[in-house]
Amino acid sequence: MxxxxxxxxxxxxxxxxxxxxxxxxxxxxxxxxxxxxxxxxxxxxxxxxxxxxxxxxxxxxxxxxxxxxxxxxxxxxxxxxxxxxxxxxxxxxxxxxxxxxxxxxxxxxxEDRLHPMYSVTKSFTAAACGMAIGEELLTGVGHKLGEFYPEIQHEQSKAEITVEQLLSMSSGLEWDNRGERSSVEMADSPDWVQYVLDRRMRFQPGSAFQYNNGNAHLLSGLLQRAIGIPVNLYVHTKLFVPMGIRNPAWGGDLQGVAIGSWALRIxxxxxxxxxxxxxxGGQWEGGQLIPSSWVxxxxxxxxxxxxxxxxxxxxxxxxxxxxxxxxxxxxxxxxxxxxxxxxxxxxxxxxxxxxxxxxxxxxxxxxxxxxxxxxxxxxxxxxxxxxxxxxxxxxxxxxxxxxxxxxxxxxxxxxx
Structure with missing residues (x-):
């Protein structure tokens, strides 16, 4: 860790x-x-x-x-x-x-009305990551960003960002939280994942904590490439259905990437x-929906x-x-x-x-x-x-x- x-x-x-x-x-x-x-x-x-x-x-x-x-x-x-x-x-x-x-x-x-979760959504995105590792769609949190986005390989420190550093808000990517400036710019951009990938490095990966909505959305995009389907669909099938969570709402960006930071409503x-x-410990009704080791x-x-x-x-x-x-x-x-x-x-x-x-x-x-x-x-x-x-x-x-x-x-x- x-x-x-x-x-x-x-x-x-x-x-x-x-x-x-x-x-x-x-x-x-x-x-x-x-x-x-x-x-x-x-x-x-x-x-x-x-x-x-x-x-x-x-x-x-x-x-x-x-x-x-x-x-x-x-x-x-x-x-x-x-x-x-x-x-x-x-x-x-x-x-x-x-x-x-x-x-x-x-x-x-x-009790029947869906409520916006805002950043509670991130914990569901994290659960999807754990489930993907449990299914061996990812080998672990040591995967590096450059493995999934080869176009950034020329930016060494950015390419070295790990899944764990995205999960722990220590990617080092620049993010302006004053008035949610970077989050608003991301939401207004034509390609949310690309917006995050284009951020400059502020810290060396793993050296500092900075809350960053881009980390969670970038992780959602990475998981989609690993899993083959959007995170919201994956979570719906693997988690919501077996748990009896009915008719949730979870939006995506223009490229169809589930918004990993804030868009869930349940x-x-x-x-x-x-x-x-x-x-x-991730168990539900006799089944291990999320690996206990991930929890x-x-x-x-x-x-x-x-x-x-x-x-x-x-x-x-x-x-x-x-x-x-x-x-x-x-x-x-x-x-x-x-x-x-x-x-x-x-x-x-x-x-x-x-x-x-x-x-x-x-x-x-x-x-x-x-x-x-x-x-x-x-x-x-x-x-x-x-x-x-x-x-x-x-x-x-x-x-x-x-x-x-x-x-x-x-x-x-x-x-x-």
Missing amino acids: SKAGQQISLKRNEGLLQKEAAPVRGLEISSSAKARLTYSALEAVGHLRKAAQPDYWPTEGWRTAAPEAHGIDSAGLAKAVKEVKDQNLHSFVLVRNGYIVAEGYSKEWD RSRDMAKFGLLYLQ EASIQPCTSPSYADGTEGGYGYFWWLKPFPSSQSPFKAHSVFYAAGSGGQRIFVVPDLNLVLAVTGSNQKNGYMPEQFLEKLLRAVKADAALPVNEKAEAQLRASVGSLKRTVDKPVWGSL
């Missing part, structure tokens, strides 16, 4: 890496304590390997359960929903032990399915950025890696990996709690809202075993979810 994080250039944050951290109310954790929290890939992988299979698979539909049946306090969930519902939260689906234990939608959204419940797939490699830190709240996280293969504080101790962390998209799209996987949280929204003012929401929800997780039935707390949760359903977006949160 490369260690490109020794020199880090953070030019794009998706609301994740900020100069100033928004305050989080509730559990009081000092900045010095948070600074000691670190993401542990060893811990995350260990929990994935020990994860119990669900007693059913939600291919044809999810089963629901009361939060208390899975060790979660409904009153705590109700409080968390109440505290974030006015920040242009569109939906959330909380899954523990394979059951939806809480779910909510704002007025304009419901339902919130299907986001949770993808999270469950990774929680289960584990994807959540190893290739770079090690510091987050705004002082925690030490990382970036894997188009997955963000971050420790979240435990409600049991300010010095204990949950090693969480997640797919992230602009405006509040997230798929959080919390291996040690056997928990998945899918979130959608339209919040450009506080891009850290989903992380704050997860942190609040984690405080409601009290035990691995069932808690006593609490009808009063369940009523509070229903009231909070009902209030969310009456909520409409506020322009101040949605504006750039």
